Amino acid sequence: MDQNYKLLISYDGTRYHGWEAKPDAEMTIQGKLESVLEKMAGAPVKVIGAGRTDAGVHARGMVANVHLDTEMSEDKIRNYLNRYLPEDICVLEVKAASERFHARYNATGKTYRYSCYSGPLKPVFNRKYVCVLENEPNLELMRKAAAYLTGEHDFASFCGNPRMKKSTVCNITSIEITRSGAYLNFTYQGDRFLRYMVRILTGTLLEVGSGKRSPESMEAVLAAKKRSEAGYLMPPQGLCLMEVRYF
Amino acid sequence: MDQNYKLLISYDGTRYHGWEAKPDAEMTIQGKLESVLEKMAGAPVKVIGAGRTDAGVHARGMVANVHLDTEMSEDKIRNYLNRYLPEDICVLEVKAASERFHARYNATGKTYRYSCYSGPLKPVFNRKYVCVLENEPNLELMRKAAAYLTGEHDFASFCGNPRMKKSTVCNITSIEITRSGAYLNFTYQGDRFLRYMVRILTGTLLEVGSGKRSPESMEAVLAAKKRSEAGYLMPPQGLCLMEVRYF
Numbered sequence: 001m002d003q004n005y006k007l008l009i010s011y012d013g014t015r016y017h018g019w020e021a022k023p024d025a026e027m028t029i030q031g032k033l034e035s036v037l038e039k040m041a042g043a044p045v046k047v048i049g050a051g052r053t054d055a056g057v058h059a060r061g062m063v064a065n066v067h068l069d070t071e072m073s074e075d076k077i078r079n080y081l082n083r084y085l086p087e088d089i090c091v092l093e094v095k096a097a098s099e100r101f102h103a104r105y106n107a108t109g110k111t112y113r114y115s116c117y118s119g120p121l122k123p124v125f126n127r128k129y130v131c132v133l134e135n136e137p138n139l140e141l142m143r144k145a146a147a148y149l150t151g152e153h154d155f156a157s158f159c160g161n162p163r164m165k166k167s168t169v170c171n172i173t174s175i176e177i178t179r180s181g182a183y184l185n186f187t188y189q190g191d192r193f194l195r196y197m198v199r200i201l202t203g204t205l206l207e208v209g210s211g212k213r214s215p216e217s218m219e220a221v222l223a224a225k226k227r228s229e230a231g232y233l234m235p236p237q238g239l240c241l242m243e244v245r246y247f
Numbered sequence: 248m249d250q251n252y253k254l255l256i257s258y259d260g261t262r263y264h265g266w267e268a269k270p271d272a273e274m275t276i277q278g279k280l281e282s283v284l285e286k287m288a289g290a291p292v293k294v295i296g297a298g299r300t301d302a303g304v305h306a307r308g309m310v311a312n313v314h315l316d317t318e319m320s321e322d323k324i325r326n327y328l329n330r331y332l333p334e335d336i337c338v339l340e341v342k343a344a345s346e347r348f349h350a351r352y353n354a355t356g357k358t359y360r361y362s363c364y365s366g367p368l369k370p371v372f373n374r375k376y377v378c379v380l381e382n383e384p385n386l387e388l389m390r391k392a393a394a395y396l397t398g399e400h401d402f403a404s405f406c407g408n409p410r411m412k413k414s415t416v417c418n419i420t421s422i423e424i425t426r427s428g429a430y431l432n433f434t435y436q437g438d439r440f441l442r443y444m445v446r447i448l449t450g451t452l453l454e455v456g457s458g459k460r461s462p463e464s465m466e467a468v469l470a471a472k473k474r475s476e477a478g479y480l481m482p483p484q485g486l487c488l489m490e491v492r493y494f
Contacts, residue, residue, distance in 0.1 A: 010368075010371050010372075011371060012371050012372055012374075058372075078367075079367070082369055087369060087371070087374050088371055088374065089371070090368050090369040090371045092368060120325075121257075121329065122329055122334060122337040124258060124259050124334070124335055124336070125257075125259055125305075125376065127259075127334050129372065
């Protein structure tokens with residue numbers, strides 16, 4: 001009997017062309033999941049992710065759903081997946097979900113974290129999960145700028161898709177900037193995120209932190225609705241999808 | 248003027264053929280350090296390590312010494328090294344040392360840690376720094392076995408070099424086995440360690456932990472002085488040199 005399952009997934013995106021399965025790219029997270037599930041189920045399988053992560057971006061809490069016709073228990077499915085998936089993808093949880101649960105349409109919010117390292121040394125053991133900064137940014141200035149960006153705004157200036165046809169209005173409910181030793185974490189909570197949005201927000205905040213922009217200038221950047229007005233696109237390896245929220 | 252320096256070094260050994268520079272292996276930690284220092288000093292340089300780590304073994308506290316004729320300050324030398332060394336090698340500290348300081352001859356002890364993961368999931372973000380266990384070993388049995396191995400013994404049974412001509416007597420002052428979540432750490436302190444010794448000790452302790460050997464059988468393994476009497480050689484990626492001690 002066909003059953004809908006909710007999957008919670010963690011992955012190191014370093015080796016992958018992103019989440020989304022593409023006909024020409026073998027190395028995608030969705031593609032790897034589908035190919036193991038198809039072997040398990042003996043039938044074609046479609047995995048629906050809560051969103052797409054780009055090439056090189058990581059996840060500690062990606063959510064997906066999939067319909068399967070199997071007699072296996074939730075834990076058996078999880079263990080089967082973990083046995084046959086590569087070592088940089090782990091399914092943390094498999095749970096039976098209601099027939100109508102849709103990982104993307106039903107998501108009400110997400111949390112992303114962008115991690116940087118700014119210290120005199122090098123993050124040898126974390127180097128694939130942070131972006132190394134040349135200089136120490138000013139936390140207070142960045143927090144002031146983040147306050148301008150928090151709330152419901154049109155984030156067209158922070159959208160990396162020049163042909164975006166849908167709304168670019170998002171509600172960013174919080175931006176937290178914390179330091180832990182030489183590590184600097186930017187944590188974003190919001191209802192939805194546009195393409196490259198977290199990486200452009202972080203690049204723009206770091207330009208404020210280095211004195212290149214003022215915190216107050218964020219108002220004009222938002223109002224311009226032009227990608228060219230916002231800051232630098234940060235590299236993918238510092239980004240991690242932490243959580244997807246549902247009602 | 249020629250000055251002797253003490254270096255404290257951290258590295259991810261995954262990509263390397265070990266610490267020791269070899270004529271036919273370009274990828275060694277010593278080789279990388281020497282080649283950057285030679286560019287800096289404009290003269291041939293010999294880096295002396297406290298010991299050799301094998302291919303794939305990591306370090307958070309390797310110590311080395313090197314004689315340099317330079318006007319640069321300690322911090323300038325450190326920053327120069329970190330700028331030109333690959334991102335998986337970091338020099339944590341450079342300090343002027345007495346002329347007679349020798350990183351290997353003067354070392355009085357070392358601490359190694361062997362890390363394992365035994366849980367239902369997979370250590371996606373730490374996978375290069377642990378060995379994944381299939382089963383959960385018994386901690387109490389392993390601690391009992393470790394007590395037999397602690398102290399001054401002839402560790403010939405735990406020596407991976409079949410042509411070892413020097414003494415195989417070592418004084419292991421402590422073996423601590425701790426669990427932190429799904430991670431299991433074996434921490435060894437001793438005056439000296441033989442080739443593969445920590446990896447063979449850990450493999451043997453894990454055989455005790457799985458019930459394959461008794462804790463009491465360690466006495467006979469030590470007494471045999473034969474490699475074939477000890478257990479499995481664990482893979483390199485779980486091993487890390489944590490500290491080198493000096494008077």
